[in-house]
Amino acid sequence: MKKLIFSIAILALAVVACQPSSDEVVPTQEAVSIDMSDFYVHTDGDLSKLANGSKADKCQSMKVLNRQLKENPGLENRMFNIEKHTRTYISFKGKPTKPGNGGGGTTPTPYTGAITIPVVINILEDAAHPVTTAHINSQIAILNDDFNNQNSNTSGVPSEFASLVANADITFVLAAVNRKASTKTTWGTNDAMKSSSQGGMDATDPAHNLNLWICEIGGGILGYAQFPGGTLATDGVVIGSDFLGENAAGGVYGHGRTATHEIGHWLNLRHIWGDGRCRQDDFVADTPSSDGANYGCPTYPTVNCKSNDMTMNYMDYTDDNCMYMFSNGQNDRMRAIFASGGSRVSFVTP
Numbered sequence: 001m002k003k004l005i006f007s008i009a010i011l012a013l014a015v016v017a018c019q020p021s022s023d024e025v026v027p028t029q030e031a032v033s034i035d036m037s038d039f040y041v042h043t044d045g046d047l048s049k050l051a052n053g054s055k056a057d058k059c060q061s062m063k064v065l066n067r068q069l070k071e072n073p074g075l076e077n078r079m080f081n082i083e084k085h086t087r088t089y090i091s092f093k094g095k096p097t098k099p100g101n102g103g104g105g106t107t108p109t110p111y112t113g114a115i116t117i118p119v120v121i122n123i124l125e126d127a128a129h130p131v132t133t134a135h136i137n138s139q140i141a142i143l144n145d146d147f148n149n150q151n152s153n154t155s156g157v158p159s160e161f162a163s164l165v166a167n168a169d170i171t172f173v174l175a176a177v178n179r180k181a182s183t184k185t186t187w188g189t190n191d192a193m194k195s196s197s198q199g200g201m202d203a204t205d206p207a208h209n210l211n212l213w214i215c216e217i218g219g220g221i222l223g224y225a226q227f228p229g230g231t232l233a234t235d236g237v238v239i240g241s242d243f244l245g246e247n248a249a250g251g252v253y254g255h256g257r258t259a260t261h262e263i264g265h266w267l268n269l270r271h272i273w274g275d276g277r278c279r280q281d282d283f284v285a286d287t288p289s290s291d292g293a294n295y296g297c298p299t300y301p302t303v304n305c306k307s308n309d310m311t312m313n314y315m316d317y318t319d320d321n322c323m324y325m326f327s328n329g330q331n332d333r334m335r336a337i338f339a340s341g342g343s344r345v346s347f348v349t350p
Contacts, residue, residue: 035087058317060189061262068230075230078229117210129249135247146326161327164325166326184215187217191234195233206232207346215241223238224265226265235266257314261315269282270283272287273290289307294309
């Protein structure tokens with residue numbers, strides 16, 4: 001009898017031990033080994049600037065991430081698990097389902113359906129930097145062009161990268177526009193604009209809406225995003241008032257690509273150069289290694305790390321009219337977070 005009780009106890013412990021925690025990746029096929037040895041979250045913030053400092057640091061997403069990692073001890077672990085989930089589901093892409101797991105066919109990972117993302121635009125109005133309905137409508141149209149491979153400049157993609165251009169099949173729809181007058185002309189990057197208690201505006205149902213905060217960030221900053229895994233109350237994207245949509249005040253950055261770039265971060269894409277010179281990657285196999293951001297409108301080929309840079313990628317720092325593609329590998333990363341157990345699955349589930 002004691003032996004029987006002991007055996008049952010051992011079996012129960014084994015069953016419990018096999019149950020995944022809420023943070024673990026649950027693959028749909030037999031377990032695969034996922035290499036996470038190159039994973040990183042902390043970066044050297046200075047690497048996103050040119051050495052001579054002559055250009056503004058367009059995007060503050062990595063610097064904001066560094067701050068959030070210090071403030072939130074659990075964030076790094078959550079991002080590790082999101083990355084492992086992403087790599088696991090990409091590794092299953094196109095593989096036949098094994099016998100005993102439901103028969104033939106393929107595992108539909110990453111997420112294969114059309115994706116619709118409602119957008120809530122929160123404007124902290126500054127009279128010196130007006131945001132008009134035309135700016136808003138043009139931004140939504142630009143996002144839909146960029147994430148559905150309808151950017152007219154894509155015809156200029158070099159032949160080396162032509163087969164890699166992705167149609168992400170993501171549609172953005174304007175859900176609401178909220179406006180609040182503010183006398184604050186410089187908001188910085190500490191997320192104050194996302195909190196009504198600090199004079200900003202609280203997020204609207206961020207589990208089901210992409211919140212954009214439009215304000216004067218200051219310091220020549222165009223925008224920043226929160227990566228998947230961060231606090232829900234601050235989830236979304238911040239864009240400088242002059243850089244929303246088609247906006248003459250934005251100059252070469254006034255054609256709506258700041259939003260495309262920052263939403264790329266929100267969808268789990270890193271800068272194309274990996275924020276770490278040649279030694280660090282963006283976790284995408286089909287984007288060439290590089291040692292830093294490109295600015296302006298570079299000529300092809302621009303060579304770094306012994307390969308031609310994909311300078312026209314939305315995740316570089318080039319002028320708005322000189323960026324016009326996501327790669328297939330980047331598309332897989334974006335779609336993995338909408339798959340079962342993904343960090344943004346709530347956008348595609350009832």
